[in-house]
Amino acid sequence: MRTTTTKNQVMENSKVNTTWILILTSLGFFMSMMDSMIVTTASTAIRTDFNISVSTLQWALNAYNITIGAVLLVGVSLGERIGRRRIYNLGIFIFTLGSVFCALSNNINALIMSRVIEGIGASVMTPMSMAILTQAIPESKRGKALGIWSGIGGLALIVGPSLGGFIVAKLAWQWIFWINVPIGIIAIYFSKRLLPESVGSSDKTSPLDSVLIVLASAGIIWSLSEITSVNNLLIPMAVGTVGLILGIWFVRRQRIEAKPMIPLEYFKSSTFTDGNIATFLLYAAMYGVVFFLPQFLQVVGKANAFTTGLEILPWTGTLVLVAPFAGRAVDKFGEKMIATIGLICQGLGYLLIAIFINNQSSYFVMVIPLALAGIGLSMAGPALQKAVLGAVDPRAIGKASGIYNVFRLLGGAMGTTISVIAFYQFGSLINTRLFTSGFRAAMLLAAIMSTLGIVFSVQIKKKN
Template sequence: MRRGSPAIWAFVITSTAGFMAALDNLVVTTALTAIRQHLGGGISDLEWTVNAYTLSYAVLLLLGAALGDRLGRRRIFTIGLGAFTLASLAAALAPNIDALVAARAVQGVGAALLTPVSLTLLTAAVPAAKRGMAFGAWGAVNGMAVAMGPLIGGTVVEHLSWQWIFALNVPFGLILLPLARLRLTESVGPNGRLDIPGTALASTGFFGIVYAVIRGNDDGWTSGPVLAGLIGGTVLLLAFLAWERRSPAPLLPLRLFRSRAFSAVNAATVLMSLGMFGSIFLLSQFLQAVQGFSPMEAGVRMLPWTGMPMLVAPLAGLLAGRIGGRNVIAAGLALQAAGLGWFAAVVSTHVSYAAQAPALVLSGVGMALFFAPVATLLMGSVRPQEQGVASGTNSALREVGGALGVAVLTAVFTAHGSYSSAQHYVDGLAPALWVGASVIGVATLAILLAPRRDAADAAGAVMADSAAAGARDAEAEPLAQPTA
């Protein structure tokens, strides 16, 4: 890629925007204590500062891709980036916790619009021979954002204020918006149909369930609003599945789940995110509220967990080539579960960091072994022309798992503990971590349901299976044509 070429511009613009969107998943975790001290509110309010983003991001991600196909990918990218930037400013200026939660929800909408089309825009700009390198770099940038989120958030909070974790998005967004308009080429996709009913059913269903789990301990699990959320949310999700079976342009193509490998990978992804995100939400606050570390010190101490994938991922790729992606993912999940179980066993008000470190390292290695080969196994489980929607489905389910994780593990925490003292916090944290470890243990069993053959063999079989349908698929899904 030549300096100043369209490919370079596309990479810089899309990867920077993707970094911002991925960073906001975890950047807020080390700021939660400061937010609570400044804006007030209880633990359920803090949950919503995380879940308002992840939930809106998750349920609108696939719709964002479809909007890009229909209305133009560059147009949707700029709309999403604009919404994300304005919502970041609103979050920085939020006068109370409710305004912050609302701004976070709009941030999630913006991220859901810009993320799925950014990779498509990069694909169109990069020559086919160099796409592997470009995709790897794009993924590394996004992975680094997730890994560095707690550290960046803690550093900014300590040296500036919690508002700046959102305000720093604004100048980058204002720079990227005109660059996107001038340097990215507009294109549309082969399928411009939108599944509005499916999006509405999934969004309201997931919201109802997450709301009920968050409010269950405070309002009572048999209270009217909680029961309405649980029952209504479940009914809406069942209606969503029924609608997807008959929709001409389904938001979530259920036929993909006929593949045992695809189903296993996505089940493991949801459960892994549930246990991991919920645990990070609580542990980042434990390091500050109980152990007395500053936000930056807490972020640094989380690095053996969140930063380990940057070191271990290359090794995980080599291992996947030798023993198969399924086995590497299963090992990663087992190590992640062991790490959380270790932490749950040793946690106390005065536990030393030396006693915590092995648990954090185990969890970090486990995370790396999971995330490095999961994309390859996922893509090998579907036909080439279905890989885009398969990737979007997996990303959406990962975000849903994260939102449920924060809600479920915090519900366990509040059932046994509280913020009222260090001991009460530990009383709630330990059982929550045991639940997180158990959920990821189930994820280990789920991934073992995938076929034994490795991803390369699976991909080859899928390629052969789809060859006969190639001409029909080419007619049904013509290549996207650039527009002015």
């Protein structure tokens, strides 16, 4: 009787610990995602307050994402060496400090620099939260946990724009940053007490490798972000080319180094490689839609910002509702099946919008396709995460998480860029008819990228 009671207590404590691990790792992901979304609805207020142009304002938006992509792998390497929880908490601290600086900024240059500080902190929050969660959860339940993690992060897509608009309307744009401070302090306190510590590789990071990956990532992501917003393509093309050359140099060094930052042997696993490429295409399609869908609803549908947020719900809402159940399906049926079905659903949803939408059609024509695409994303995301992280040794989960997130970020930057190119190739901003034509081209491109992802998802091998 006593043995049974002790066993039940252990199981109950384990469940409580698992719940806290899931909450605290999801919170870091939510905070980093929220900050990339909440600023979008405050952009007009910031531009008016500082009396700056749209092109100048864009730097306040891009600086955050570019910094995340640039320093992500360096931060992950530190986490693997000195402790994932320690670096996770350090990331939250830097992110919170950057938020304070953002709120106190009195000019655009100060705000941009503060966003860079935020990005440095956020760069490790997502991959380290993934690594901590994956390390702490048994493999049989990992898909469910990653599904819930994805759903909570996806919640930022829903509440971010609406919350930002509400705060700006009722208070001031500075408060979109002040709200991070108490959340960050609470997250650090409980993470230090309740999250397990784990390490991966204890190898020292080469300073040259760190410099190369930072400059290469920053150059490539910046050029992809900038190339569609300037008339002179020379500078973005030159920066992107230099970034690509530095990236090739970095990869060559990884081949010959005894202790590389990114062991290229990971890519010998077809599951790891194909999972990352499918992730790249999944998010390339998604971010192209994220960029144009709100504009279409406002320009062609004549909706205001708040109504637009509500009209996007059939798409983004599925991330919260479906992802946890999709995670369970991954555990039961395997990563290959769920990822493939997810990419099919996402591609079909975007294709139906491209086929049936016009500049006079009702919004309700889009509801079912948007929900279908959202269900697809909610299924494929957790499945591809589990496939990539499960393809490496447990001690390499942190680095695998970093690589996964680099593919996700690069996919988002590339998807946005080529979607803008497709939009202007077939449409323009002149009138609603041409805007619709360009939007349909962008949606068709998103469908094609999702379909290409299927080519790689079907190559994922079942883990023995």
